[in-house]
Amino acid sequence: MTREKTNICSYSDEEKEKLLLLHKADVLENISESKEKYRKIVSAGIAQWIRDFQNGRIEVNTVDDLKKLIELDIQLQKDEEI
Known part of the structure; x- marks a missing residue:
């Protein structure tokens, strides 16, 4: 597959903004x-x-492992709300 080489400086500000938004959307996905x-x-x-x-x-003295898993799950859920 060949790619056309295009200098990013040749893009208009609007095209650059669209490319940046597409990149951000891809990263967020x-x-x-x-x-x-x-x-x-x-x-x-x-x-x-x-x-x-x-x-x-x-045994009950290892409850800390469950606490860490629950805290991790809560943190991941919080990040989704942002």
């Missing part, structure tokens, strides 16, 4: 997709922790 994947991982971690706790494989 990628971030949103990553956060969605991370939340799935965190949710699975929380579910696994609960199963292990219910099965007696986790």
Whole structure:
């Protein structure tokens, strides 16, 4: 595939603004997709922790792990609201 070489200076201010907005939209979409994947991982971690706790494989002194997972999930949700 060949690309046409174009000097960015030859773009009008309006075209530059459109390109910048497209780039920002692409970056935000990628971030949103990553956060969605991370939340799935965190949710699975929380579910696994609960199963292990219910099965007696986790003692009460390791509750800090669950707290960290919940805090991470809350932080990811807060970031989505921005």
